[in-house]
Amino acid sequence: MKKITLLAATVVASTMLFACGSKETSMSDSKDSLNLKLWVDPGSAEFYSKLVDQYKEENNIKYTIEVVESDTGKAQENIKKDPEAAADVFSMPHDQLGQLVEAGVVYENTKYADRISEENTELAVQAATYKGKMYGYPYGVESLMLYYDKTKLTENDIQTFETLTAKAKFGGNFEEDGAAYFLAPLFVSNDCYLYGEDGEDPSGTTFNTEQGVNVLKWIAAQGKNDNVVQANADLLSQLEEGKIAAVVSGPWGYKNIKEILGDRFAVAQYPKTNFGNGEKQMKPFLGVKLYSVNASTAHPLEAMALANFLSSTEAQKKTFNDLGTIPSNLSLQHSKEVLADPMASVVVTTSLPENSVLMPKIPEMVTFWPASLATISDAYKGNLSESDMKSKLDQLVKDTSVVAK
Structure with a gap:
């Protein structure tokens, strides 16, 4: 009787865990229709297509990641208009984050917050966070x-x-x-x-x-x-x-x-x-350029992993070299390449809390x-x-x- 009771309890616990399982587990297991859409800054699709190809090759990814140029300055408008049709991962200026979170259209960064906090500047981390939770993946400052x-x-x-x-x-x-x-x-x-x-x-x-x-x-x-x-x-x-x-x-x-x-x-x-x-x-x-994940994505694990890669040290370095985007990454901000660039070095100095105001x-x-x-x-x-x-x-x-x- 004791064994039957224990077995029943195990079945019930497993059923409850499955029923209450997060969207991250249940929806990302549906690989048959898996593909992602990425919205990037105007004029940057060619660069990001190559970067995404590198990401796919390094991680043995077979599914499609579509790179589309979008007016990132209107991210909150475009995402809220039709979240289901919007990109899984999108670029945005950080000052729109509050509006998007309040509208319920941004997915919380539940997996990579520690990495982002360790590798990026104080104000960039603050820019990616709203009401104590991290939603963004910073990759640039201006x-x-x-x-x-x-x-x-x-x-x-x-x-x-x-x-x-x-x-x-x-x-x-x-x-x-x-x-x-x-x-x-x-x-x-x-x-x-x-x-x-x-x-x-x-x-x-x-x-x-x-x-x-x-x-x-x-x-x-x-x-x-x-x-x-x-x-x-x-x-x-x-x-x-x-x-x-x-x-x-x-x-x-x-x-x-x-x-x-x-x-x-x-x-x-x-x-x-x-x-x-x-x-x-x-x-x-101070403005911070973020990647964020659409709350309506069917594949949040893959979307978060992509956003995490696009904001990584490696990706920020390539983005600076090819597009001139000044990194939010701490080690890159103090690299010889960034400090040798007159404009970038000024922005790095300006991005310190004593020299700038993070836009609310x-x-x-x-x-x-x-x-x-x-x-x-x-x-x-x-x-x-x-x-x-x-x-x-x-x-x-x-x-x-x-x-x-």
Whole structure:
């Protein structure tokens, strides 16, 4: 009787384990129809097709992995539109992660979180994590940086914003769409928080403090600074015509700016500045490029393994060499190849927590962009008096603590 009872218990336990088994086990066992789709950045399909072929060969994989170029900047829109038809693995900017997780369309990284945490930078790991769980597989970092004409500005000149603009004209976007991407991190540079210390607290923004008011005053002062020029769509033409000697742009601007400046080209991290309460390092937003797995994938084990490979040290090295994507991998960031690249070395330095602000990834950021742009633009154009700045920032903090309907 004891043996029968034990056998029955074993059968029941096994049945329960099978019934409650994870999607990772049950669905990945269906090999007959197994194939994966991978969405990659525009212009990178040829490179990734070769990388995927290498992955398949090294792991004796026989199933199809289809590589498709997609507008990764619209990943959250494209995935949410039809998750069943979307790619199993897709590239995305990390700031969309919160929206995707809240929509239930991203599969948690249940197998490779330790490897990613050990091998990547602190902020890259934070970018791949949302509400304490890891969903992403980081493979690159990017930020704005300072490009300048070294015949008009020396390395000493660009140490502070004040010495830079005393010597030559600076061009940046202070009043048009996109200005908040450049200027909002300056509030964090001056000891304010954007959505709390970890960027995930909707009620944690502190732009309406004395330090925040000082930043808004600083922005207003640039509107009266003869050596600060509004430049956005015309930034490259103004640089080419010699109207400005320094600009901010990201890795995407490197090729054109270097072509314009030629031998006069130089690049550096942001300077320091005094917002009115002591000298601070000006910080840009840091963006992290992630791979993520679609929650609707029929084959999560294989999808996670592919995302893990694409974010590995080996893959990041190839991606840097062939596409110029600056790695998030710690060892690669300190490699001779990366540090020998002027732009990459600047981004590596900028990606340190003391030099940049990880762009928040919570859904409330959708509300933040237009509201912060209005406040920044009004200050720069002289449409906001100093006496009204505190109340304006109070309203900004309130308005951006919720997701726009």
